[in-house]
Amino acid sequence: MPMPGNGTTKQLPGCEACFARVNRGLCGDCQPGSPCAVASYKTADREYKVGQDLFSLGEPCDSIFNLLEGWVILYNILDDGRRQILHFALPGAVLGFHPGGGAMMTYGAQALTDIVVSTIPHKALQPIVSQQPEFGLRLAWLVARDCTLAYDRLTSIGRHSARERVAHLLLKLFVRCRAQWPGSHIEEMNLPLTQEDIGDATGLTFVHVNRVLRDLRKDRILEFHYRRLRILDPDKLVDVAGLDPQLVMSWIR
Amino acid sequence: MPMPGNGTTKQLPGCEACFARVNRGLCGDCQPGSPCAVASYKTADREYKVGQDLFSLGEPCDSIFNLLEGWVILYNILDDGRRQILHFALPGAVLGFHPGGGAMMTYGAQALTDIVVSTIPHKALQPIVSQQPEFGLRLAWLVARDCTLAYDRLTSIGRHSARERVAHLLLKLFVRCRAQWPGSHIEEMNLPLTQEDIGDATGLTFVHVNRVLRDLRKDRILEFHYRRLRILDPDKLVDVAGLDPQLVMSWIR
DNA sequence: CGTTAAGTTGATCCTGCTCAAGGTCGGTGG
DNA sequence: CCACCGACCTTGAGCAGGATCAACTTAACG
Numbered sequence: 001m002p003m004p005g006n007g008t009t010k011q012l013p014g015c016e017a018c019f020a021r022v023n024r025g026l027c028g029d030c031q032p033g034s035p036c037a038v039a040s041y042k043t044a045d046r047e048y049k050v051g052q053d054l055f056s057l058g059e060p061c062d063s064i065f066n067l068l069e070g071w072v073i074l075y076n077i078l079d080d081g082r083r084q085i086l087h088f089a090l091p092g093a094v095l096g097f098h099p100g101g102g103a104m105m106t107y108g109a110q111a112l113t114d115i116v117v118s119t120i121p122h123k124a125l126q127p128i129v130s131q132q133p134e135f136g137l138r139l140a141w142l143v144a145r146d147c148t149l150a151y152d153r154l155t156s157i158g159r160h161s162a163r164e165r166v167a168h169l170l171l172k173l174f175v176r177c178r179a180q181w182p183g184s185h186i187e188e189m190n191l192p193l194t195q196e197d198i199g200d201a202t203g204l205t206f207v208h209v210n211r212v213l214r215d216l217r218k219d220r221i222l223e224f225h226y227r228r229l230r231i232l233d234p235d236k237l238v239d240v241a242g243l244d245p246q247l248v249m250s251w252i253r
Numbered sequence: 254m255p256m257p258g259n260g261t262t263k264q265l266p267g268c269e270a271c272f273a274r275v276n277r278g279l280c281g282d283c284q285p286g287s288p289c290a291v292a293s294y295k296t297a298d299r300e301y302k303v304g305q306d307l308f309s310l311g312e313p314c315d316s317i318f319n320l321l322e323g324w325v326i327l328y329n330i331l332d333d334g335r336r337q338i339l340h341f342a343l344p345g346a347v348l349g350f351h352p353g354g355g356a357m358m359t360y361g362a363q364a365l366t367d368i369v370v371s372t373i374p375h376k377a378l379q380p381i382v383s384q385q386p387e388f389g390l391r392l393a394w395l396v397a398r399d400c401t402l403a404y405d406r407l408t409s410i411g412r413h414s415a416r417e418r419v420a421h422l423l424l425k426l427f428v429r430c431r432a433q434w435p436g437s438h439i440e441e442m443n444l445p446l447t448q449e450d451i452g453d454a455t456g457l458t459f460v461h462v463n464r465v466l467r468d469l470r471k472d473r474i475l476e477f478h479y480r481r482l483r484i485l486d487p488d489k490l491v492d493v494a495g496l497d498p499q500l501v502m503s504w505i506r
Numbered sequence: 507c508g509t510t511a512a513g514t515t516g517a518t519c520c521t522g523c524t525c526a527a528g529g530t531c532g533g534t535g536g
Numbered sequence: 537c538c539a540c541c542g543a544c545c546t547t548g549a550g551c552a553g554g555a556t557c558a559a560c561t562t563a564a565c566g
Contacts, residue, residue: 076408078495084408099398106401129390133382136389143396145352148359150403155329155337158410158456162522194544203411208522210546226531226544242331415554447512461554463514479512479563 037131041124070115323368
């Protein structure tokens with residue numbers, strides 16, 4: 001059985017043909033065999049290699065993407081080359097739905113692992129919702145979830161210490177991965193991140209991330225070495241991340 | 254004629270009865286006199302005074318709000334009382350659309366001025382989209398716009414200096430207000446913010462915000478005193494904010 | 507005119523950045 | 537099997553941007 005977060009995905013029951021086969025978020029009504037409005041508009045699955053861009057900052061993008069396998073980062077690059085990671089997208093995510101569909105993207109999307117996606121052109125959205133009215137609401141729901149995650153990070157970066165930020169990021173990623181594998185009780189997983197990625201997501205330098213990780217290791221809270229995360233003391237981690245233990249439990253169950 | 258940002262709003266043409274009468278984002282098809290699916294589900298207009306909460310962190314909220322007049326902040330409070338402002342909502346905004354409708358809110362919403370809102374219960378969303386399929390897509394579009402703004406702030410807080418962050422915030426607010434009043438060419442406006450609010454939005458202390466504002470004033474870029482913003486040198490401001498002048502122009506026109 | 511919220515300024519401290527040098531891992535080719 | 541290389545991790549020394557603490561000033565409002 002594959003480990004959570006190693007790039008493979010769980011197949012949920014439901015519409016195997018349609019755009020949203022890994023998550024029922026977009027397309028919860030489809031049953032195998034029944035007609036699906038999305039299926040006729042989506043493209044075939046497409047693969048991208050690590051490091052490839054799905055779309056880029058400042059360039060137009062006329063499709064939305066459904067991530068079927070692997071990890072993707074959304075990011076911004078500044079003039080001086082510094083980078084801010086905005087979001088880690090996991091299988092099931094919808095990417096590139098942008099205000100003013102087809103307009104310039106205000107951020108880029110890059111494959112963090114080898115990935116598989118399928119796409120729907122923006123101009124197909126209108127026809128889809130007229131056939132399947134819940135689709136729009138489900139899309140809104142998914143975008144709202146990403147927005148909530150962004151607010152969460154905003155709070156973390158704006159008001160927490162380096163230690164809290166790193167703990168918060170790793171804990172959230174751990175929980176999100178584990179949510180894809182309910183029932184798994186492994187406190188160890190592959191995170192396809194470098195320490196530089198962690199820095200770019202938390203607004204820190206990789207040098208300082210390294211020191212924070214050393215301290216967290218010294219305190220026997222977690223270990224992160226070469227893309228492998230091991231959580232030694234979940235309770236302490238939740239505490240350091242500044243989160244409510246009960247809230248975290250509600251995510252897991 | 255009222256100044257931009259003083260809490261009053263422009264009435265756009267369209268459906269005067271429905272939920273979304275200040276913006277055509279949610280309900281672009283309604284024509285005066287024609288039936289409107291939203292109108293039959295929304296509540297009457299409701300007023301809130303400055304400082305009142307529309308909904309609170311950790312409490313359930315079973316409705317979405319359409320902001321008709323005034324300003325609202327979305328915010329998070331930490332255990333130690335520190336605050337992070339996540340978003341400034343202007344008239345036309347939709348608030349409280351949350352993943353898992355009706356569940357615990359992960360942030361609060363507070364009136365920054367006296368405001369007027371109307372609401373739709375979450376459970377009315379399904380019936381509305383079945384009568385008016387584009388509604389869901391429009392909702393998704395609005396949420397995506399907020400998400401993009403959040404990503405913008407994330408980059409600003411994560412990777413910019415204090416000076417850049419303050420400049421960026423004020424410029425963006427200015428542009429967003431002015432977008433509500435196309436044609437206006439006033440470089441002066443009321444922003445219903447304290448320096449503490451600016452600090453809580455940019456991840457700085459109000460003491461440091463004060464010093465940054467002093468420097469920006471000294472450099473004759475802008476003046477911000479007692480909730481009044483005057484932009485002295487728009488070009489320099491765009492430069493300090495680290496934004497592309499052409500991009501900014503595209504927002505204005 | 508008194509009260510209160512908000513703005514202002516200085517002195518000092520500390521978290522996290524910068525710069526720099528070395529170490530470790532994993533893959534590749536001989 | 538080993539040498540090499542590039543990407544990534546690790547650690548130290550010194551610095552600086554912004555925080556903290558504290559005192560005072562100004563504006564708004566009844």
